[in-house]
Amino acid sequence: MAPKLLKALGITILAFILSTVLMRPFSFSASAFLSNPEKSDFAITDFYSIVADSRPVRTIDDDIVVINLNGLDREGIAQVLELMPLLSPAAVGLDVAFVEPRDNDSRLLAAIAGCPNLVMPVALNQNSGNGKFSLGEISFFADSTARHVPLGATNLPARYAKSTIREFRTFFPINHSIVNYTDSIPSFVVAVAQTARPSLAEVLARRGNTLEMINYPSRSFRIFNPEEIVGNAHLMAGKILLLGDTDDLADMHATPVTSTMSGVMIHAHALSTIIHNGYLDSFTKAQNLTLAFALCLIIVLTSVMLPIGIKGLIMRITQVALLYFVVRLGYSLFLDHNMVIDFSYALLMLAFGLFACDIWIGLTNIWLGLRRRYRKLVAARAQL
Numbered sequence: 001m002a003p004k005l006l007k008a009l010g011i012t013i014l015a016f017i018l019s020t021v022l023m024r025p026f027s028f029s030a031s032a033f034l035s036n037p038e039k040s041d042f043a044i045t046d047f048y049s050i051v052a053d054s055r056p057v058r059t060i061d062d063d064i065v066v067i068n069l070n071g072l073d074r075e076g077i078a079q080v081l082e083l084m085p086l087l088s089p090a091a092v093g094l095d096v097a098f099v100e101p102r103d104n105d106s107r108l109l110a111a112i113a114g115c116p117n118l119v120m121p122v123a124l125n126q127n128s129g130n131g132k133f134s135l136g137e138i139s140f141f142a143d144s145t146a147r148h149v150p151l152g153a154t155n156l157p158a159r160y161a162k163s164t165i166r167e168f169r170t171f172f173p174i175n176h177s178i179v180n181y182t183d184s185i186p187s188f189v190v191a192v193a194q195t196a197r198p199s200l201a202e203v204l205a206r207r208g209n210t211l212e213m214i215n216y217p218s219r220s221f222r223i224f225n226p227e228e229i230v231g232n233a234h235l236m237a238g239k240i241l242l243l244g245d246t247d248d249l250a251d252m253h254a255t256p257v258t259s260t261m262s263g264v265m266i267h268a269h270a271l272s273t274i275i276h277n278g279y280l281d282s283f284t285k286a287q288n289l290t291l292a293f294a295l296c297l298i299i300v301l302t303s304v305m306l307p308i309g310i311k312g313l314i315m316r317i318t319q320v321a322l323l324y325f326v327v328r329l330g331y332s333l334f335l336d337h338n339m340v341i342d343f344s345y346a347l348l349m350l351a352f353g354l355f356a357c358d359i360w361i362g363l364t365n366i367w368l369g370l371r372r373r374y375r376k377l378v379a380a381r382a383q384l
Contacts, residue, residue: 007304011360012296012353018356018359044330048330048331050257053257055217060221066264077096086233087229092243094244096245124185126155152190154188167213170209170212196275204274215269216255221268242267245262281340283341288345289345299354300357326343329343
């Protein structure tokens with residue numbers, strides 16, 4: 001058994017060497033393909049999210065309610081904000097930026113000043129030099145209201161317009177002070193969480209991650225139009241209210257679970273991730289490599305142990321079984337433990353394991369053939 005195990009280890013190491021050498025030329029082209037703004041991108045987590053979101057079981061978030069402003073003008077938004085004190089909300093996230101002042105803004109300004117636990121949006125521009133951010137669009141009244149109204153950056157982490165939004169940024173380092181913020185400004189959802197659930201926002205801060213994956217699958221939110229607020233006040237009282245346009249075509253983005261989702265709904269999912277501790281943690285590179293090595297060793301050891309006659313059939317069955325095991329393990333960890341494994345390398349190593357077995361057998365046969373020829377040559381010379 002020990003010699004076969006050592007042989008299997010040697011073949012497994014050979015498989016890793018082959019994968020490193022043969023796949024290296026494709027790394028640049030694959031990266032270039034995924035970064036092409038005309039192409040749709042895909043990640044391993046998307047597979048898990050799509051399958052999990054397709055389940056018939058869904059959870060309606062009981063802490064977050066979305067109010068669809070549905071293209072309201074400033075007067076209409078002011079009317080909605082005037083209703084907020086009646087609901088005693090834990091927080092109100094207004095996902096609308098009023099960039100330019102107008103002559104009839106007095107009612108809107110008064111409604112903003114009287115809205116309890118309000119969080120206002122700000123858009124930032126990233127500087128290419130130092131990776132920090134500078135002020136982009138900000139509500140024209142921010143300088144006067146942000147002394148007592150928290151701000152949050154609404155930027156979504158996307159390299160180009162058609163990027164799939166899988167993550168949200170926690171804090172944005174800034175070049176220059178923005179009202180009460182000197183070194184960094186929180187993202188919009190983090191600012192809302194700090195207002196409504198400060199202890200849970202602290203949990204997020206202690207994680208220390210610049211980016212956090214959004215937990216999308218199987219979660220829905222109550223969405224009300226402005227005219228439905230009064231009749232459904234009992235479903236909104238004391239909740240976190242996000243106000244935004246769910247139908248704004250200019251604010252639609254691709255997500256792992258749908259091709260189009262409005263920015264305010266993405267904020268709702270990100271905020272739900274925070275306040276329900278639904279953080280997704282990924283296997284480290286070392287853990288992914290360990291899993292790939294273990295699976296490769298299993299497939300190689302099976303090949304080494306089996307006799308030639310039945311090897312082909314058993315190897316195919318074993319390969320399919322291990323493929324299913326990896327995908328099922330990844331799905332179970334994602335669904336039950338909020339853990340993400342990148343099974344792409346493990347699947348690759350199952351193929352390279354069999355490839356390495358074939359190469360090992362071929363090299364062994366060549367070596368044995370050369371040894372036989374050498375012995376025959378030595379024997380022939382001895383007879384002379």
